Amino acid sequence: MKTVFPVKVHDLLIRTAAAFPDRIAVTCEGRRMSFRQLDEAAGRFAKYLKNQHLAPDSRVAILFDNCLEYLPVFFGVFKAGLVAVPMDTSLRADALSRVLADSEACVLVVQGKFRRRITDILKDNRQITTVIADIAVLTGRDDLHPLLLNAIIGEPDDWSAGHTAGSRQEFVADSPLEMSDASGTGCPHELAAMFYTSGS
Numbered sequence: 001m002k003t004v005f006p007v008k009v010h011d012l013l014i015r016t017a018a019a020f021p022d023r024i025a026v027t028c029e030g031r032r033m034s035f036r037q038l039d040e041a042a043g044r045f046a047k048y049l050k051n052q053h054l055a056p057d058s059r060v061a062i063l064f065d066n067c068l069e070y071l072p073v074f075f076g077v078f079k080a081g082l083v084a085v086p087m088d089t090s091l092r093a094d095a096l097s098r099v100l101a102d103s104e105a106c107v108l109v110v111q112g113k114f115r116r117r118i119t120d121i122l123k124d125n126r127q128i129t130t131v132i133a134d135i136a137v138l139t140g141r142d143d144l145h146p147l148l149l150n151a152i153i154g155e156p157d158d159w160s161a162g163h164t165a166g167s168r169q170e171f172v173a174d175s176p177l178e179m180s181d182a183s184g185t186g187c188p189h190e191l192a193a194m195f196y197t198s199g200s
Helices: 009-019 035-051 070-079 093-103 112-122 149-153 156-160
Strands: 024-028 031-034 059-063 083-086 105-110 130-133
Touching (some): 035 070, 059 070, 059 093, 105 112
16 A cells, blocks of 8 residues: 655645746736745745744744735745644734634734734733734834844845846845754644634
C-alpha cells in the first residue's frame, strides 16, 4: 500500500515557487509579486513568528483588506505552523474585539488604515502580545509597541521591480525559513485557519 503524506497549503506555494519562480503569482493595484518573491516574503514572516517561540497552535489575527502584503502574512502563518484568523474588515471595533477574544489570538497583524479601531479593539484584550502593522500605529497600551511589517518581510517596492529569470532580489530581513524548519506535526487534521462568518 502506498504511503500518502499530507500536503499543506504552504507546501503548494513552495513547490510552485521552485518550479516557476519568476512567474507572476499575484497583481494588485499595479503592483506584482512573483512566486519566488511571495515564497521568500512568507518565509521571512514565518521565521519571525518562529523566533517568538509561540506554541504550534497559536492564533495570528489578520486585519487587512486585499493587498499584496496579505499573502506573505497569510502563507507565513501556515509556514510557521500557526493558525491564521482572517478578520472581517467591515466589522465594528466591538465585534472585532470579540473575534480576538474568542479565537484567543496572541498576534495581531493590522493594516494602518484601520488605526482608529486598534485602540478600541485592544483596550480590554490582554491576550495580544504582538502587533505588526504596515505603518506606524498606536495601540493604546503602554506595554504594546507595534512592529513594522516591511522590516520583517521586505520592502513592497522590491516586489514591483522588474526581474529576469534566475535573478535573486535581496530583502530586508534574514534568509527565509526553509520548508524543513516549519513546525507542526504533519497531521492532516492540523488546524490551519479559523474563519468567522456572520453566523459565527
